[in-house]
Amino acid sequence: AQTVTQSQPEMSVQEAETVTLSCTYDTSENNYYLFWYKQPPSRQMILVIRQEAYKQQNATENRFSVNFQKAAKSFSLKISDSQLGDTAMYFCAFMKPTNTGANSKLTFGKGITLSVRP
Amino acid sequence: NAGVTQTPKFQVLKTGQSMTLQCAQDMNHNSMYWYRQDPGMGLRLIYYSASEGTTDKGEVPNGYNVSRLNKREFSLRLESAAPSQTSVYFCASSFHNRESYGYTFGSGTRLTVV
Numbered sequence: 001a002q003t004v005t006q007s008q009p010e011m012s013v014q015e016a017e018t019v020t021l022s023c024t025y026d027t028s029e030n031n032y033y034l035f036w037y038k039q040p041p042s043r044q045m046i047l048v049i050r051q052e053a054y055k056q057q058n059a060t061e062n063r064f065s066v067n068f069q070k071a072a073k074s075f076s077l078k079i080s081d082s083q084l085g086d087t088a089m090y091f092c093a094f095m096k097p098t099n100t101g102a103n104s105k106l107t108f109g110k111g112i113t114l115s116v117r118p
Numbered sequence: 119n120a121g122v123t124q125t126p127k128f129q130v131l132k133t134g135q136s137m138t139l140q141c142a143q144d145m146n147h148n149s150m151y152w153y154r155q156d157p158g159m160g161l162r163l164i165y166y167s168a169s170e171g172t173t174d175k176g177e178v179p180n181g182y183n184v185s186r187l188n189k190r191e192f193s194l195r196l197e198s199a200a201p202s203q204t205s206v207y208f209c210a211s212s213f214h215n216r217e218s219y220g221y222t223f224g225s226g227t228r229l230t231v232v
Contacts, residue, residue: 009158033219045208045223091160095221097214104149104214105176106221108160 002027002094006109013082014117020067021077021112023092029053033095034068034075035106040088048090051075079114087116120144124209124224131199131231139194139227141209147222149212150192151176152184154205155226161208167192199231 003026013019025034036048051059051068058066063083067076079086092109122143131137143150148169153161153176163176167186181203183195192211196203209224 004160006160035221043206043226043228045210047221097219104212104219104221105151105163105166106153106161106210108153108162110158110160 002029002032002096002107004092004094004107004109006092006112008112009110010113010115012115012117013079015082015084017082018078018080019082019114021079021090021092021114023075023077023109025073025075025092025094027073027094027096029096031097033097034066035093035095036064036066036075036077037091037093037108038086038088039091039111040085045091049077082116084116084118087114089113122209122211122222122224124207124227127225127227129227129229131196131229133200133231135199136195136197137199138196139207139209139229140191141193141224142191143209143211143222144190145211145213145222146189147211147213147220148189149214150186151210151212152182152192152194153208153210154178155208156205164194164207196229199229201231203229204231205229 032053034051038046049061063080089111091111094107125140151166152164165184167173170189207227212221
């Protein structure tokens with residue numbers, strides 16, 4: 001079974017600065033996907049970024065980028081130029097794709113609460 | 119497109135009461151899921167349905183039942199609610215093929231059992 005660990009329960013960052021959220025995972029699989037989800041106070045789960053394990057290049061989406069270290073089983077999220085709207089809970093998640101494409105369950109970490117200070 | 123629609127958004131139950139959480143998706147996804155979110159625990163899988171007509175237990179299935187009514191709808195039933203089932207419940211659906219994959223969440227149901 002896969003496990004996802006987010007060891008920092010809370011973080012705070014000044015507006016316009018950069019912050020890195022940590023995530024480690026444990027799996028014996030070689031092919032898998034990793035995700036960061038954002039959950040603002042509205043409760044909606046919003047996909048921030050995703051990474052396929054077979055890709056060596058780190059994924060980037062505007063101000064969001066990841067540092068994917070497959071050997072170390074580490075998947076950190078870097079938020080550049082932090083904005084007040086980035087205040088939210090962030091979840092790291094793991095998915096092992098199946099051969100049929102169905103039944104692609106997500107395994108989540110416990111989440112980290114990020115506060116962006118004005 | 120509506121995506122994944124959950125009803126109700128809020129519910130208060132008394133211990134021992136029953137209720138069904140409804141979920142429907144309009145994206146023609148094969149797989150659907152029910153998760154619960156508790157403080158400090160992240161989201162945990164309750165039940166899932168890989169395809170129409172099949173359902174399987176997830177990590178925390180005790181106290182719940184599910185029905186995959188058709189490809190669009192996947193309901194979660196609490197037969198006898200307990201305070202430990204106070205949580206936020208999320209329904210989700212997914213697709214995955216050689217070219218792409220996607221996972222869509224509903225907006226959640228906040229359930230309080232008193």
